[in-house]
Amino acid sequence: MSAATSPVELARLEYRHRRLRAPSLYLRLGLVAVFCLVPLAPSFQIVDLALKIALFATLVASYDVVIGYTGIVSFGHAMFFGFGAYAVALSLGKFGAPTYGHLLLGFALGMLASAVVAAAIGAFSLRVKALFFAMITLAFAEFALILAVQWSQVTGGEDGLSPTLPGVFAVSFDAGRALGVAVTGRNVTYYAVLVICVALFLTMSRFVHSPLGRTLQAIRDNELRAEALGFQTFVFQIIATSFGSVMASVLGGCYVLWVRYVNPESTLGVPIMLDVLLMVIIGGIGTLYGGIIGAAFLITARTLLPDLRAVGAALFPGSEILQRMADRWLLYFGVLFILVVFFFPKGVLGTLRDRMAGRVGSARS
Amino acid sequence: MSRRAPLVVALIAFLLPLLWIEPRTYLTLTIAGLAMGMLIFLVAAGLTLIFGLMDVLNFAHGALFSWGAYAGFTAAVLLNGRWGWAAAPSVTANVALLAGALLAAALVAIALGIALERAIVRPVYGQHLFQILITLGATIVLEELIRIVWGPNDQVMPVPLTFQGSWDIADVVVLRFPVVAIVLGAAVYAGMMLALNRTRIGLIVRAGVENNEMVQVLGHNIYRYFTGVFAAGSALAGMGGLMWAFFSQSVRPAMGGEQLIFAFVVVIIGGLGSVTGSLVGALLVGLSYNYVAFLVPKAAIGVTMALMVLILLFRPTGLYGTPR
Numbered sequence: 001m002s003a004a005t006s007p008v009e010l011a012r013l014e015y016r017h018r019r020l021r022a023p024s025l026y027l028r029l030g031l032v033a034v035f036c037l038v039p040l041a042p043s044f045q046i047v048d049l050a051l052k053i054a055l056f057a058t059l060v061a062s063y064d065v066v067i068g069y070t071g072i073v074s075f076g077h078a079m080f081f082g083f084g085a086y087a088v089a090l091s092l093g094k095f096g097a098p099t100y101g102h103l104l105l106g107f108a109l110g111m112l113a114s115a116v117v118a119a120a121i122g123a124f125s126l127r128v129k130a131l132f133f134a135m136i137t138l139a140f141a142e143f144a145l146i147l148a149v150q151w152s153q154v155t156g157g158e159d160g161l162s163p164t165l166p167g168v169f170a171v172s173f174d175a176g177r178a179l180g181v182a183v184t185g186r187n188v189t190y191y192a193v194l195v196i197c198v199a200l201f202l203t204m205s206r207f208v209h210s211p212l213g214r215t216l217q218a219i220r221d222n223e224l225r226a227e228a229l230g231f232q233t234f235v236f237q238i239i240a241t242s243f244g245s246v247m248a249s250v251l252g253g254c255y256v257l258w259v260r261y262v263n264p265e266s267t268l269g270v271p272i273m274l275d276v277l278l279m280v281i282i283g284g285i286g287t288l289y290g291g292i293i294g295a296a297f298l299i300t301a302r303t304l305l306p307d308l309r310a311v312g313a314a315l316f317p318g319s320e321i322l323q324r325m326a327d328r329w330l331l332y333f334g335v336l337f338i339l340v341v342f343f344f345p346k347g348v349l350g351t352l353r354d355r356m357a358g359r360v361g362s363a364r365s
Numbered sequence: 366m367s368r369r370a371p372l373v374v375a376l377i378a379f380l381l382p383l384l385w386i387e388p389r390t391y392l393t394l395t396i397a398g399l400a401m402g403m404l405i406f407l408v409a410a411g412l413t414l415i416f417g418l419m420d421v422l423n424f425a426h427g428a429l430f431s432w433g434a435y436a437g438f439t440a441a442v443l444l445n446g447r448w449g450w451a452a453a454p455s456v457t458a459n460v461a462l463l464a465g466a467l468l469a470a471a472l473v474a475i476a477l478g479i480a481l482e483r484a485i486v487r488p489v490y491g492q493h494l495f496q497i498l499i500t501l502g503a504t505i506v507l508e509e510l511i512r513i514v515w516g517p518n519d520q521v522m523p524v525p526l527t528f529q530g531s532w533d534i535a536d537v538v539v540l541r542f543p544v545v546a547i548v549l550g551a552a553v554y555a556g557m558m559l560a561l562n563r564t565r566i567g568l569i570v571r572a573g574v575e576n577n578e579m580v581q582v583l584g585h586n587i588y589r590y591f592t593g594v595f596a597a598g599s600a601l602a603g604m605g606g607l608m609w610a611f612f613s614q615s616v617r618p619a620m621g622g623e624q625l626i627f628a629f630v631v632v633i634i635g636g637l638g639s640v641t642g643s644l645v646g647a648l649l650v651g652l653s654y655n656y657v658a659f660l661v662p663k664a665a666i667g668v669t670m671a672l673m674v675l676i677l678l679f680r681p682t683g684l685y686g687t688p689r
Contacts, residue, residue, distance in 0.1 A: 067494070071494065073493070073494060073497050124674060124677045124678070124681075125677070127681045128677075128681045128682050128686075129637070130493075131422055131493055132633060134422065134497055135422075135629040135630075135632070135633055136629075136633065136673070138626060138629060139626050139629060139630055139669075139670060139673070140670065142623075142626050142666075143666055143667065143670050146666050147667075150663060270622075274501075274505070277498065277501070281498065285494070328509055328512065328513060330505060330509050331505075331506060331509035331510070331513070333505060334502050334503070334504075334505030334506035334509060335502070335506055337498070337499075337501065337502030337505060338485065338499055338502035338503060338506070341489075341495055341498045341499045341502060342488070342499070345495065
């Protein structure tokens with residue numbers, strides 16, 4: 001019987017108890033509820049914004065599994081996202097009329113490709129130094145981008161692909177209204193993608209809190225010690241990076257479901273990778289849920305930026321300098337990047353959690 | 366495996382394309398490949414020393430490359446505009462222009478490099494994650510600044526008359542500028558080897574690459590040496606950028622990022638911290654890229670990756686890397 005109450009199990013029991021009472025659980029449920037209600041909004045722009053936030057928040061979380069919980073910097077995450085996107089788009093577009101089978105096949109192929117490539121890159125690089133992974137994934141990502149642009153018979157080159165979706169996901173699908181929501185292809189897709197995002201989030205949360213996840217954090221914090229404890233560290237690291245990459249490819253598929261379009265720039269490119277990096281830093285590395293904050297902030301800012309520029313032009317008419325400054329938003333992006341890393345290295349959620357932990361700690365003592 | 370194995374492999378890779386390419390074309394390609402390799406070497410050598418010495422992975426190296434190119438470009442345009450040094454058929458004037466542009470590139474890159482090291486890299490020593498992120502941020506900023514100062518479009522680089530065109534030696538077309546690049550690269554390599562192996566500073570830097578704590582214990586301020594290495598690496602990157610601009614006859618704001626990927630591959634192939642390794646790696650990449658670009662143009666980028674994968678399969682730490 002003593003085996004059943006090992007310290008680890010005790011800690012887990014306590015954790016479960018605490019979780020049920022924690023306000024953050026209700027916060028999460030509330031957030032999901034809000035996302036469920038969004039299609040009631042009158043303008044499509046809001047719905048689009050909401051789903052993109054959900055998608056990217058999940059993507060950032062999957063990146064966080066790699067960068068935050070495993071401590072490995074990958075520049076190939078956008079590439080795996082692109083793998084999923086292209087796999088789904090290709091399997092829907094290349095084999096006649098699209099069916100659900102094609103859709104599933106696309107997702108499966110994307111996941112398979114991501115798992116294989118991530119494991120292969122990991123096997124080459126992580127054996128020596130985790131840092132190699134950053135350099136090699138960067139090189140591979142560039143390679144994938146060039147491949148997608150040049151191999152235009154298959155990938156459509158710069159123009160990309162715009163697949164048609166089967167059955168209930170098709171634009172033309174319309175089955176009246178249910179519970180005040182129009183049951184159109186758009187809305188069905190919205191809920192389908194939302195469900196997938198929530199499911200992935202739960203999977204990842206489970207993953208990082210599993211014994212495997214704990215091992216990964218141990219390796220991140222002190223690799224030598226983890227090795228001394230008998231863990232084959234690089235095998236664990238490969239599992240983690242492959243897991244994160246597979247998640248990313250599923251999200252890539254979802255992205256195509258929603259946007260119905262894929263091109264190299266919007267899925268494989270470096271800008272996407274930079275966005276994800278900034279989102280994870282803003283939200284907080286190693287928090288999983290921080291991605292929601294990071295994604296919400298960055299995507300909203302990105303969407304509102306043109307409006308802001310219009311406002312700026314209206315307020316200061318004829319000021320060319322302002323206009324030119326506004327054109328260089330990537331510059332502010334870079335400055336923000338540096339400032340956040342310097343002064344806010346734990347991100348919003350990480351800092352908040354530290355504050356809360358600090359308050360609890362001081363109350364106890 | 367012996368230390369010679371990499372050279373044998375390199376030699377085989379070097380001669381293999383003769384099976385498909387006729388010898389004259391092969392020689393032309395080889396010179397282009399060597400030149401490209403030398404230019405990549407300039408970038409990779411600084412990167413590998415910075416990494417070897419202080420365990421800092423500097424993603425901003427590519428931005429320094431671009432800044433060097435643009436600084437040299439400005440110097441070249443100014444010199445050509447005022448005295449017509451590029452258009453003049455005089456060898457002295459042409460060489461002076463090259464030297465002036467190189468100096469400008471190196472100085473700007475050194476200034477930027479030192480500023481970067483002091484302001485951005487130093488606070489995050491020992492934290493790989495933050496080093497990568499922060500140098501990445503610096504790259505974005507520096508690249509955007511180039512777009513602001515010089516405009517976002519490609520610009521044509523004035524190439525001095527002496528270095529344009531080609532020599533025709535026994536029916537082999539020998540482009541002139543690549544030869545200059547090869548000579549410069551060889552000189553830099555020789556200079557680096559001399560500095561590292563024959564001077565006291567070089568000794569300390571090499572010892573620091575081996576074990577930087579021990580060097581600190583012996584009373585050397587490794588940080589000061591590191592700033593020097595960082596500055597030297599930046600100068601090499603800047604000069605590499607300028608040479609690349611001459612080579613491709615244009616400057617582009619994004620040129621550094623693309624070269625950085627090549628430099629990373631080279632550093633991985635050669636082994637982290639090894640200057641000779643990056644030379645061999647760079648030449649391998651440059652040569653194979655040119656051969657394959659001639660035979661199967663679309664596979665050119667792929668061959669670089671294939672090369673890296675192949676080498677890592679047999680030597681996980683790179684050709685000249687020391688096992689951990």
